[in-house]
Amino acid sequence: MTTVATTPATMAQALTRALRDAMAEDPSVHVLGEDVGTLGGVFRITDGLAQEFGEDRCTDTPLAEAGILGTAVGMAMYGLRPVVEMQFDAFAYPAFEQLVSHVARMRNRTRGRMPLPLTIRVPYGGGIGGVEHHSDSSEAYYMATPGLHVVTPATVPDAYGLLRAAIASDDPVVLLEPKRLYWSKDSWDPEEPASVEPIGRAVVRRSGRSATLITYGPSVPVCLEAAEAARAEGWDLEVVDLRSLVPFDDETVCASVRRTGRAVVVHESGGFGGPGGEIAARVTERCFHHLEAPVLRVAGFDLPYPPPMLERHHLPGVDRILDAVGRLQWEAEN
Amino acid sequence: MTVMEQRGAYQPTPPPAWQPRTDPAPLLPDAEPYRVLGTEEADRADPELLRRLYAELVRGRRYNAQATALTKQGRLAVYPSSTGQEACEVAAALVLQEQDWLFPSYRDTLAVVARGVDPVQALTLLRGDWHTGYDPYEHRVAPLSTPLATQLPHAVGLAHAARLKGDDVVALAMVGDGGTSEGDFHEALNFAAVWRAPVVFFVQNNGFAISVPLAKQTAAPSLAHKAVGYGMPGRLVDGNDAAAVHEVLADAVRHARGGGGPTLVEAITYRVEAHTNADDATRYRGDAEVEAWKKHDPVVLLEQELTRRGLLDDDCVAAARQDAETMAADLRERMNQDPALDPMDLFAHVYAEPTPQLLEQREQLRAELAAEAGAEPEERQR
Ligand SMILES: Cc1ncc(C[n+]2csc(CCOP(=O)(O)OP(=O)(O)O)c2C)c(N)n1
Numbered sequence: 192m193t194t195v196a197t198t199p200a201t202m203a204q205a206l207t208r209a210l211r212d213a214m215a216e217d218p219s220v221h222v223l224g225e226d227v228g229t230l231g232g233v234f235r236i237t238d239g240l241a242q243e244f245g246e247d248r249c250t251d252t253p254l255a256e257a258g259i260l261g262t263a264v265g266m267a268m269y270g271l272r273p274v275v276e277m278q279f280d281a282f283a284y285p286a287f288e289q290l291v292s293h294v295a296r297m298r299n300r301t302r303g304r305m306p307l308p309l310t311i312r313v314p315y316g317g318g319i320g321g322v323e324h325h326s327d328s329s330e331a332y333y334m335a336t337p338g339l340h341v342v343t344p345a346t347v348p349d350a351y352g353l354l355r356a357a358i359a360s361d362d363p364v365v366l367l368e369p370k371r372l373y374w375s376k377d378s379w380d381p382e383e384p385a386s387v388e389p390i391g392r393a394v395v396r397r398s399g400r401s402a403t404l405i406t407y408g409p410s411v412p413v414c415l416e417a418a419e420a421a422r423a424e425g426w427d428l429e430v431v432d433l434r435s436l437v438p439f440d441d442e443t444v445c446a447s448v449r450r451t452g453r454a455v456v457v458h459e460s461g462g463f464g465g466p467g468g469e470i471a472a473r474v475t476e477r478c479f480h481h482l483e484a485p486v487l488r489v490a491g492f493d494l495p496y497p498p499p500m501l502e503r504h505h506l507p508g509v510d511r512i513l514d515a516v517g518r519l520q521w522e523a524e525n
Numbered sequence: 526m527t528v529m530e531q532r533g534a535y536q537p538t539p540p541p542a543w544q545p546r547t548d549p550a551p552l553l554p555d556a557e558p559y560r561v562l563g564t565e566e567a568d569r570a571d572p573e574l575l576r577r578l579y580a581e582l583v584r585g586r587r588y589n590a591q592a593t594a595l596t597k598q599g600r601l602a603v604y605p606s607s608t609g610q611e612a613c614e615v616a617a618a619l620v621l622q623e624q625d626w627l628f629p630s631y632r633d634t635l636a637v638v639a640r641g642v643d644p645v646q647a648l649t650l651l652r653g654d655w656h657t658g659y660d661p662y663e664h665r666v667a668p669l670s671t672p673l674a675t676q677l678p679h680a681v682g683l684a685h686a687a688r689l690k691g692d693d694v695v696a697l698a699m700v701g702d703g704g705t706s707e708g709d710f711h712e713a714l715n716f717a718a719v720w721r722a723p724v725v726f727f728v729q730n731n732g733f734a735i736s737v738p739l740a741k742q743t744a745a746p747s748l749a750h751k752a753v754g755y756g757m758p759g760r761l762v763d764g765n766d767a768a769a770v771h772e773v774l775a776d777a778v779r780h781a782r783g784g785g786g787p788t789l790v791e792a793i794t795y796r797v798e799a800h801t802n803a804d805d806a807t808r809y810r811g812d813a814e815v816e817a818w819k820k821h822d823p824v825v826l827l828e829q830e831l832t833r834r835g836l837l838d839d840d841c842v843a844a845a846r847q848d849a850e851t852m853a854a855d856l857r858e859r860m861n862q863d864p865a866l867d868p869m870d871l872f873a874h875v876y877a878e879p880t881p882q883l884l885e886q887r888e889q890l891r892a893e894l895a896a897e898a899g900a901e902p903e904e905r906q907r
Contacts, residue, residue, distance in 0.1 A: 225703075229809045230736035251737045253706035254673060282672060285708060320602055323656040324671040463882055492886045494875050499602060499653035504868040504890060511893070 199376040202350045206236045206312075206368065208381050209354035210274065214244050220358060221266060222249040224259055224276030224312075233278055234314060234373055256286040260311065264293050267307040274358060280315040281324035287332070294363045295338030310357040311365045315343075316409045316459050317491075317506055318371035320499040327496055328460030330408075333365045334436050334469070340390055341436040343367040345411035347377035348385060349434060355387040364390065369409035393440035395447060399429035402453035402519055405444055405470055407433040410457045410507065417512040426516055436466060444470070445477045452483040453519045457507055462490030484519045554749035554761040558793045561768035562830045570768045572836050578615060578767040579831060580845045582824045585611035585635045587849035589798075591856050592634070592648065596802040600860050602653045605632045609797035612767035612823035613729045615639050617697055620774040626665045628680040628698035632729075633669065636699065640664050644852065645859045654864040673704040677713035677726065684781075685722045695781045697725045697774070703734020705748050714789065718755040721786035725777040728789065729764060731796035736809035752789035764792030765823040768830070795821075868894060 214220045222237055228251035231238030240249035252259050256277060263273035277283035283290075290311070298306045317326035333341045340362055344350040350368070357364035379385070396411060397418050404414040411432045418428035431447050433440065448454045454474055456467035467488035474486050489507045497505045561567050589608045595601040607614050610632075618639035621627060629637050637647045641664045649658025650669050657668040667683075670676035680698035687694035704710060705728055717724045728748050732739060745751055752759030758780075762773040770792055777788035795818035799806035806815075831837035872879060872887040879887070 225734070226736045228736075231808070233735065251741050253742050254703035254734050254737070255706040255708060257708050258706070284672070320653065322603060322650055322653060322671065492871060492890075493880070493882055494871055495656075497871050498650075498655050500864065500866055501654075501868055501871055504871060504893075 198378075198380060200347055200379045200381045201374050201376050202344065202347050202368075203234060203236055203373040204381055205347045205351040205379060205385075206354055207238055207240075208385075209351045209358075210237060210240060211243065213272075213274075213355060213358045214240065214248060217272065217358075218248075219270060220248075220272045220274060222274045222276070223252050223263065224250075225252060225254055225278050227251060227276050232276060234370065236312070236368075236373075237276065256282060256284075257289055260286040260289040260294065263309050264289060264297070264307060267309045268297075268305060272308050272310075272358060274310040274312060277311065277313045279321075279325050280313055280327040280329050283311075283313050283329065290333075290339070291336050295336045297338075298362065299338060306361045307363050308358075308361045309363050310354070310360075311363065312354075313365060313367050314370040314373075315367045316369050316371060317496060317502050318409060318459075320502070322499065323496070326499075326502065328458070328491065330367055330436060330458075331460055331465050333367070334466060338363070339437060340364040341367065342390055342434060343369065343408035343436065344434065345369065345372065345396075345408055345432050347375070347379040349388075349432075351379070351385045352387045353390070353434065355385075356390050359387070360390060367408060371409055372412070375412070391435045391438040391440055393431055393433045393435065393443040395429060395443065396432045397428070397430040399427040400451060401425075401427045402455065402516060403429045403431055403444075403447045403451045404455050404457055404512065405431050405433065405447075405474070406457040407436065409459055413507065413509060414457050414512060417509045417516075420509055421513060421516055424513070424517075428516065439470075439473065441473060441477060444474060448474050448478045448486075449481040452481055454482075455487045455489055455512065455515045455519065457489045457512055459491045459506055461493040462488050463493045465490055487515045487518060489515045549753050552753045552756070552758045554747055554752070554759040554791070558761045558763040559769050559773055560763045560766050561772060562766045562826045567768065567830055568834070570772075570830075572834070574771065575768060575827065575831055575836060576841070577619070578612075578771060579824075579827050579837070579841075580848065581615040581619065581639055582611045582767060582827060583845040584849045584852055585615055585639065586824055587846075587853045588635060588638060588644065588856070591853040592651075593798070593802060595648075595857070595860050598861075601648060601651055603651055603801050603803055604634075604648075605651075605801045606798040607632050607635050607796075609818065609823070610729055610731055610764065610794045611635060612770050612827075613727070613764045613792045613794055616767055616770040616774055617699060617727055620771060620778050621695065621697055624665065624692070624694050625778070626667065626680070626683055626694060626696040628667045628676045628683075628696060629669050630673070630676065630699050630701060630704065631669050631671045632701065633699050637666050637669065640666050642666055644856050648860065649864075652860070652864065654866055655870075674700055674707035674709040674713070676700075677704075677709055678716065680724050680726075681713050681717040681720070681722050681787075684717075684724045685720050688723055693782065695723045695725065695778050697727055697778065699727050699729065701734060702728060702730040702732070702739055702748060703737065703742055704728075705751065706734075706742055714752070714755045714757065714787070717787040718757045721784065723781035723784075724787040725774060725781055726787060726789045727774065728791045729794055730791055731764075731794050733796060733800070733809070735800045735804065738809075747791055749789055749791035755789075757787045757789060760788060760790045762790060762792050764794030765821050765826060767823055767827050794823075 227237040228241040266273045406414045456470045471486035592604045614635035617636045646658035680696040684696040749759035749761045
C-alpha cells in the first residue's frame with residue numbers, strides 16, 4: 192500500500208469541517224454565538240457556515256453569553272442540536288449560571304425526560320499573548336459540574352473527531368479548544384472520511400517505559416517535546432493524552448502507570464484545586480502498589496492568568512516537566 | 526428561644542402605595558440625535574470650551590494613530606482604536622469633576638488619558654506587561670474592563686456608596702452598543718434607577734460589536750429608549766459632535782449630582798478603523814459606509830464651527846497639532862523602551878499575604894530564573 196501524502200490541515204480547519212459535516216448531515220444542528228455568522232468567528236472556526244446553511248442555522252446572536260447558552264437550552268429542549276461558541280474562555284463566565292443551574296442538570300432533574308444535546312465550544316488556555324481575560328484555563332470549573340462532558344483535543348484529527356462526537360452526544364458537552372493549537376498542522380486530509388471516536392477514551396501518544404506523563408490539550412505537544420528531551424537523560428517517557436476529562440479513562444491511564452510505575456500530571460491551569468489533584472488521586476487509588484514514587488503535578492502557578500509578557504514563566508514548559516521527572520527518580524532512590 | 530422569637534414577631538409593614546410614573550414622556554429620548562455644531566445652538570456654545578475640546582480631539586486623533594503604529598512595530602500587542610469616536614472619549618473625561626469616577630471599557634484609552642492618566646500607563650493592558658498600569662485611585666479611573674458591561678454594576682455600587690457616605694461623587698460608565706445586550710447592563714441600570722444612584726451610563730453606539738451590526742443587537746428604536754423601562758431618562762446625541770456630547774453628558778452629570786438619579790446617554794458615532802488592528806473589517810462592511818462617516822468627522826465638524834465663529838486661526842490649528850505631535854513623540858519614545866519586568870511580581874499581588882503554596886511556587890520560579898541566568902549555554906538549550 193502506498194502512503195498518499197496528504198495536504199497538511201490545521202486544527203481550525205478540522206473544527207470547521209466537523210461543523211460543516213454535522214450541519215450537512217443533520218438539519219437540527221444549529222450554530223450560534225457572537226460574530227459566528229458574517230465574520231466566521233474571531234478564530235474563523237465557523238467560516239462559511241452562514242453562507243452555506245443560512246443565517247438561521249449559523250446565527251450572529253446579541254452579545255450576551257447567558258442569553259446564548261440560555262436560548263440554546265430552549266432550542267435543545269425543542270429538539271435542535273445547538274452548538275454554541277463562547278468567544279474566549281473568560282467570556283463564558285456570564286453563562287455559568289445557565290451552565291450550572293440548567294445545562295448540566297436538566298436530564299437529571301427531569302428523570303431523563305429532557306436531555307440536552309448541546310455542544311459548548313470554548314477556546315481556552317494561554318500561550319498566544321492575549322491580553323487579560325483571553326487565556327484562562329477553566330477546565331476545573333467544568334469538571335466540577337456533574338452532568339457535563341468535558342473534552343479537549345490536542346491533534347488535528349481529534350479536533351474533528353471530538354467535535355463530531357460532541358455534537359452527536361445526547362448530553363451537553365463542553366469542548367475546550369486549545370487556542371494556541373488552532374494553527375498547528377497535521378497531515379490530515381480534510382477531504383477524506385475521518386474517524387469519530389466515542390467520548391471518554393484516552394490515547395497513548397508516545398510509548399515509553401520509565402514514567403508516564405498524563406496530560407491533555409495544549410500541554411500534549413509540550414509533553415511530547417519533554418519526552419524527546421528526556422531521552423538524553425536516559426528516561427523513556429510515555430505520554431498519555433486524556434482527550435476527555437469527563438468521563439475519565441481510568442483504564443488507559445492506569446494501564447500505563449502500572450507499566451511505568453511513575454507518573455507526572457501536566458496542565459496549564461493552576462495546580463491547587465486543579466484537574467491534576469483529581470487525576471493524581473485516582474491514579475494513587477488504583478495503582479498504589481505499582482507506584483514507585485508519588486504522582487507529581489506540573490501545573491500553572493496559582494495566580495490569575497498573568498499578562499502576556501510574563502506568561503512564559505507561568506506556563507509549564509519542558510524544563511519544569513523534566514525537573515519533575517528528575518524528582519521521580521529521587522523519590523525512587525530514597 | 527428561637528432566633529425569630531428573640532427578635533420579636535415579624536411585623537409585616539404594608540408596602541408604600543406603588544406609584545407608577547404617570548408620564549414617561551420626559552424619560553423618552555428625542556427622535557433625532559441632539560446636535561449643536563452647525564445649528565443655531567452653536568452660537569451659544571462657550572468659546573473656551575470649544576477650543577479645549579478641539580485641542581483634546583486633535584491630541585486624541587494623534588494618540589490613536591500613534592498607538593496603531595506601535596502595534597505595527599510590535600511594541601503594542603493589540604490596540605482597539607477609537608478613531609472617529611474621539612468626541613465621545615474626550616467629552617466623557619471633560620465633564621467630570623476631580624472627585625468623580627470614570628469606568629472605562631477596553632476601547633476607552635483616550636478617555637482615560639484625557640482624564641489625566643499617563644499615556645504609557647494607560648496602554649499597559651494592551652502592551653501586556655501588566656493588566657492595569659495606573660493606580661485607579663490617583664485619577665479615579667477604574668481599570669479598563671475587557672469583559673463587556675461588567676464595569677457598569679461597579680459604577681453603580683461606587684456611586685451608591687459615595688452617596689451613602691454623603692460624598693459628592695458622580696460615576697460615568699462607558700459601554701459599547703454590543704455591551705448593552707449583556708445581562709450586567711440590565712442589572713446595572715435597574716439598580717441605579719431603584720437606588721437613584723448618581724451614575725451616567727454612556728453608550729458609544731459605533732455601529733458594530735466586532736462584526737455584528739446594531740440591528741442584530743437590538744430591536745429597540747434606539748439604545749437610549751432602553752432607559753424608559755428602568756425609569757430613567759434616555760438621551761440621544763450625535764456622538765461626532767463634541768459640543769453636543771459634552772452638553773448632554775454635562776446635563777446628565779448635573780442631574781445625577783443634584784440627586785436626580787441616573788441617565789442613559791446614547792451617542793451615535795462610528796468606528797472608522799477595524800475592531801482592533803487584528804480584525805479584518807472588510808468581511809462585514811463596505812468602504813462606502815466608512816467613507817460616508819469619514820465626512821462626518823468629529824475633528825472637522827468642530828474645526829468648521831470654530832472657523833465660522835472666528836475662534837480658530839492657522840496659529841491655533843498649528844499649536845494644537847504641535848501639542849499632539851509632542852505627546853505622540855513622547856509616547857513613541859517611551860513605548861520603544863522595553864518595560865522593566867520582574868517575573869517575581871507574578872507572586873506579589875495575588876493575596877495581601879501570599880499563601881504557603883504561592884511561597885513555594887515563588888521559590889520554584891526564583892530557582893528557575895537563577896538557573897536560567899547562570900546556566901552554561903549548552904545546558905540552557907534544553
Ligand atoms: C463578556 C464578553 N463577551 C465577549 C467579549 C469579546 N468581545 C470583545 S469586544 C466585543 C465587541 C464589543 O462591541 P461593543 O460593545 O459594541 O463595543 P465596541 O467594540 O464597538 O467599542 C466582543 C464580543 C468580551 N470582551 N466580553
